[in-house]
Amino acid sequence: MILCLVSLWLGGCGEQKPQSVILPTVDKFTDTSQLATPVPREQLQSQIPELAAYFQRVQAALQADPPILLLDDKALPDVAAQAAQKLAIANPDFLKFTRNDKTGEALRNEIMNVRKALPGDFSAGNRGPCAQTECWRVEMYHYFHNASTIAFVDTAKQQVLGVSRQNFAQPDLPAHLVELASVIAGASPGIQAILQDRERQPDKKEFKTALQESMCERSHHLCVAPTYVFENDALWAIVDLTDGKLVGSRWTDLGNSGPKTVVTERSLENETTFRNFCEKVNSLGQDGWKMDYVITGSDGLQLSNVTFNGKTVLKNAKLLDWHVSYSTREGFGYSDAIGCPLFSAAVVIAYNGPKTEPIVKDGQEVGFAVVQDFRQPPWPTPCNYRYVQRFEFYKDGRFRVAQADFGRGCGTDGMYRPVVRIDLDTGAAQNVAEWDGKQWQIWDKEQWRLQDDGKLTTEGFQYRVLGNDGAGYYVEPGRGQFGDGGRGDKAFTYFSAYKPEEGEQDTVTIGSCCNSDHRQGPEQFIEPAEPLQDKDVVLWYVPQMKNDGNPGSEYCWADTRVKDGVANVEVWPCWSGPMFVPVK
Numbered sequence: 371m372i373l374c375l376v377s378l379w380l381g382g383c384g385e386q387k388p389q390s391v392i393l394p395t396v397d398k399f400t401d402t403s404q405l406a407t408p409v410p411r412e413q414l415q416s417q418i419p420e421l422a423a424y425f426q427r428v429q430a431a432l433q434a435d436p437p438i439l440l441l442d443d444k445a446l447p448d449v450a451a452q453a454a455q456k457l458a459i460a461n462p463d464f465l466k467f468t469r470n471d472k473t474g475e476a477l478r479n480e481i482m483n484v485r486k487a488l489p490g491d492f493s494a495g496n497r498g499p500c501a502q503t504e505c506w507r508v509e510m511y512h513y514f515h516n517a518s519t520i521a522f523v524d525t526a527k528q529q530v531l532g533v534s535r536q537n538f539a540q541p542d543l544p545a546h547l548v549e550l551a552s553v554i555a556g557a558s559p560g561i562q563a564i565l566q567d568r569e570r571q572p573d574k575k576e577f578k579t580a581l582q583e584s585m586c587e588r589s590h591h592l593c594v595a596p597t598y599v600f601e602n603d604a605l606w607a608i609v610d611l612t613d614g615k616l617v618g619s620r621w622t623d624l625g626n627s628g629p630k631t632v633v634t635e636r637s638l639e640n641e642t643t644f645r646n647f648c649e650k651v652n653s654l655g656q657d658g659w660k661m662d663y664v665i666t667g668s669d670g671l672q673l674s675n676v677t678f679n680g681k682t683v684l685k686n687a688k689l690l691d692w693h694v695s696y697s698t699r700e701g702f703g704y705s706d707a708i709g710c711p712l713f714s715a716a717v718v719i720a721y722n723g724p725k726t727e728p729i730v731k732d733g734q735e736v737g738f739a740v741v742q743d744f745r746q747p748p749w750p751t752p753c754n755y756r757y758v759q760r761f762e763f764y765k766d767g768r769f770r771v772a773q774a775d776f777g778r779g780c781g782t783d784g785m786y787r788p789v790v791r792i793d794l795d796t797g798a799a800q801n802v803a804e805w806d807g808k809q810w811q812i813w814d815k816e817q818w819r820l821q822d823d824g825k826l827t828t829e830g831f832q833y834r835v836l837g838n839d840g841a842g843y844y845v846e847p848g849r850g851q852f853g854d855g856g857r858g859d860k861a862f863t864y865f866s867a868y869k870p871e872e873g874e875q876d877t878v879t880i881g882s883c884c885n886s887d888h889r890q891g892p893e894q895f896i897e898p899a900e901p902l903q904d905k906d907v908v909l910w911y912v913p914q915m916k917n918d919g920n921p922g923s924e925y926c927w928a929d930t931r932v933k934d935g936v937a938n939v940e941v942w943p944c945w946s947g948p949m950f951v952p953v954k
Contacts, residue, residue, distance in 0.1 A: 404560060406616040414615060420553045421614050424546075428478065436465050437476035438510065441484060445544060450525050451484045454506035458521040463533040467512055467519065478513040482541040487522055488710065489651045490666025491876040493686075499524060499531055507667075509541040509878065513612055516540070516590035518878050534871055538894055540592055541878040542668065542707060542717070547611055548575045548594065555596040555607035558616045564605060565598065572596035572607070574753050574780075593617065595704065597780060599624070599753045604780045608702065622696055622781030624752035625919035625929075640711035640719070647723040648710040654726070656738050659763045663740065665720050666876045668707035671742035671759050676795075678767055681841075685793040687771050689759055690877050691891070692718075693787040693912075694779065695884040703784070705883040708744040708757055709876075718755050721745040729762060737764035750928035750939055753780040757788075758943070770852070772947030775915060777928030782919040786926055786944065789880060789891055790911040791873050794950075797837030799904040802865045804833055814903050816896035818864040818888050821847050829951075833863070835907065836953060846949040848913065856945040857925065859913035862888050866895040868906035913946035 415422035431439035436459055446452050458464050459481075468479045487505040489497060499505070500522065508521045518539045522531045543551075552575050555561055574597040591612035598605040602624050608617040646652075647665045654661050661676040661684075669688045676684035695703035711719040721743040729737040740761040746754045756776035763769045775786045794800070803810035807825040824832045829844070830851065836842035848859035866872065872895045873880070881891025892910035917926035924942035931940055 404620070405618040406558060406560060409615065411614065414554075418553060418557050420550055424550055425614060428480075431480075432476045432478065436468050437479060438465075438468060439478075439480040441481045441544060445546060446484055450504070451506060453525045453528075454508055454523040455481055455484050457523050457525065457528060457530055458508040458510075461521060461530040461533060464508075464510070464519055464521045464530065467515055467517065467535070477515075480511050480513070481508065482511050482518075482544055482547075483507070483509040485667075488648050488667050488876070489664045490648070490669060490672055490709075491522070493870055493874045503527070505531065511541055511592065513592065516592075520875075520878075534875060536871075536878055536880070538590065538891070539878045539880050543592075543594060543611075550614075551575065551594040551609040551611060552596045554609050554614065554616055558607065558619075560619060561598075561605070561607050561616070564619075570598065573599040595702075597753055599751075599780075602752075604753055606702065606780070620696075620702060622783065624778075624780065625782045625927075643720050643723050644710055644712040647720070648712070652724075654740070656726070657763065657765050659738075661740075663724060665710050665723070665742065668709040668878065669876050670708040670744065670757075671720075671724055671740070671761075673740070673761055676769075678763075678769075682795040683769070685795045686874070687761070687790070687792045689757075689773055690789045690791055690873060690880050692755075692757055692775070693789065693881065693883045693885075693890060694755075695785050695787075695886070696781045696783050703883045704780070705879045705881075706755060706757070707879065708759075718744045718746045718757055721756075729764065736766075737762060737768075739763070750776075750778045750930060750941070752778055755779060756928065756941075760945075760947075767952040768949060770947055770949045771911070772848075772852075772854070772945055774854075774943040774945040775917070775926045776941045776943045777917065777926055779917060779926070782917065784917040784926065785886070786915045786917065787890055787912050788946070790913075790947070791892075792909045792911060793868065793874070794835050794843060794907070794909060796835060796842040797839065798906050799838045800842070800907045801836050801903055802833060802907055803836075805831060810834055812903065813865060814901065815899040816864075816866050816902050817899060818862055818893060818896060820888070821859055821861045821863065831951065833865075833909075834953065835909070838904075840953070842953045843950040844953060845909070846951060848946050848948060852945070852949070854945040855943065857915070859911075859915075859946045859948070861911055861913040861946070861948075862890060862892075863912075864888075864892040864896055864910035865902060866892065866908050866910065867900050867902060868908050869895070872908070873910075911948060915944040915946055917944070 438459055485507055487500050487507045503526050506523045510519045517537045518541050519535050521533045524531055552572050591610050593610050596607045604622050604624055606620045610617045651662050651664045658679045662674045666672050669690050672686055672688040674686035692706040706718050708718045724740055724742045727739050728735045742759045745756045749756045758774045760772040771792055773788050802813045805825050805827050826832055830846045831844040832847050833845035848856050850856055850858045890912045915926055919927050926944040927942045929940055
């Protein structure tokens with residue numbers, strides 16, 4: 371009786387459900403945001419020769435036919451890459467959005483990347499004609515539409531094999547634009563006043579970014595954030611490459627850091643990983659599970675054709691982006707792509723290949739996990755990131771799609787939102803239902819839901835996905851119950867009708883890094899909402915994890931600390947991801 375009264379005082383008798391807690395943080399740089407003083411473009415170009423030269427090329431491209439700014443031979447030393455670009459810009463489908471469809475007026479377009487096609491670029495790793503010949507992937511960005519067009523080219527046969535378009539998506543930047551952004555930032559009087567060194571280069575140059583209520587956000591401009599790292603702080607210079615100007619700057623607190631680690635040469639390991647896990651699709655069979663896997667160019671490790679005891683389970687599952695926003699008030703940050711260590715758009719690259727490890731509970735092996743590590747050298751020093759994907763498969767038919775941030779990042783006020791795409795395969799005609807507290811309610815149209823606004827069954831299930839034969843899976847979101855230190859997912863979940871052009875292929879950056887609401891990228895696939903009943907459906911899952919660098923409560927954090935007189939890396943990962951439980 372006394373025990374029950376004590377339990378009631380603590381929150382009720384019976385099982386105590388894990389609670390999600392966000393600890394308060396103090397941002398000492400809350401008021402350091404500075405908008406850059408507007409400067410006429412002509413004046414900027416007179417002060418920055420590189421900027422003037424770039425916009426001269428832009429103007430020349432607008433007068434060209436087709437109106438596309440091309441990568442020059444210096445950027446494309448491979449003659450096959452040059453040929454792929456030439457073939458792409460001669461293809462009518464590739465050119466479809468390069469001009470105003472009503473007036474024919476030239477719009478601003480630019481080739482961002484030309485690289486060899488990888489298995490992860492294709493649906494379920496099915497390379498089609500590219501399995502027999504070397505194909506090239508050509509990415510073009512449309513500044514007017516804030517969209518990307520991608521072509522696959524067979525240079526041997528001199529033909530374009532296919533063209534796809536990704537709306538509200540930005541490719542990763544070519545080297546000359548990364549350098550241009552650094553030059554623009556370094557030439558700013560405000561940045562120079564802080565650096566006191568005209569030769570100082572940014573420590574991080576390549577991150578795409580957004581800044582709420584700026585043109586980067588409102589007008590979907592192409593922006594990048596050269597970042598200068600100091601001992602415990604980082605200065606962000608936010609550059610708008612659409613307009614060719616500095617938007618503003620902001621400081622973030624990196625937290626106290628231990629001794630720096632020494633970065634060793636990894637070129638051999640990178641080449642081995644690329645050859646064995648990016649250039650070819652591998653297969654795995656264990657405990658009744660079978661699957662194919664490949665490291666993609668920018669969508670992390672992708673699993674496809676997953677079956678359990680001969681029955682299909684997953685068409686594919688992958689992680690498209692990590693959205694990392696800093697400061698809940700001002701909303702700025704990065705979009706991180708994870709992928710192959712060579713010839714890819716990834717900023718955070720694969721650290722060796724995938725590994726399998728047993729899942730042990732109460733001394734018994736109950737399943738296995740496929741784990742892929744992605745790191746940005748020289749992690750774990752400030753402003754460097756490490757992400758891990760973990761696919762868990764159990765002998766009883768359950769599986770979990772999980773991921774974690776291992777820190778350290780560019781601030782102590784970061785919110786991490788991985789964008790995960792999961793294509794369940796329970797038949798071509800599927801039905802999605804949500805638990806309303808009493809019964810399952812069928813969703814007749816595409817929609818999204820915030821986890822905290824939903825109801826859960828006594829088992830912790832929020833959704834149910836069934837095929838026509840009644841087989842399927844319950845979806846159990848993370849609430850801190852999986853024993854991995856996760857503090858709850860607080861996830862946005864979206865269900866869309868399957869369309870191959872909506873994320874099945876390797877995608878460029880999707881959505882904004884810094885929105886705090888459901889606008890994380892997948893919403894574009896459910897607006898306007900289409901019928902969902904008896905459709906092949908795709909689940910999009912975007913958890914939200916708040917980092918913490920405070921001693922004793924670290925989360926999404928890493929540091930190098932002294933142990934036994936030597937440097938020792940300590941990590942406090944933040945795991946997230948739903949469990950899928952078979953419907954009996």
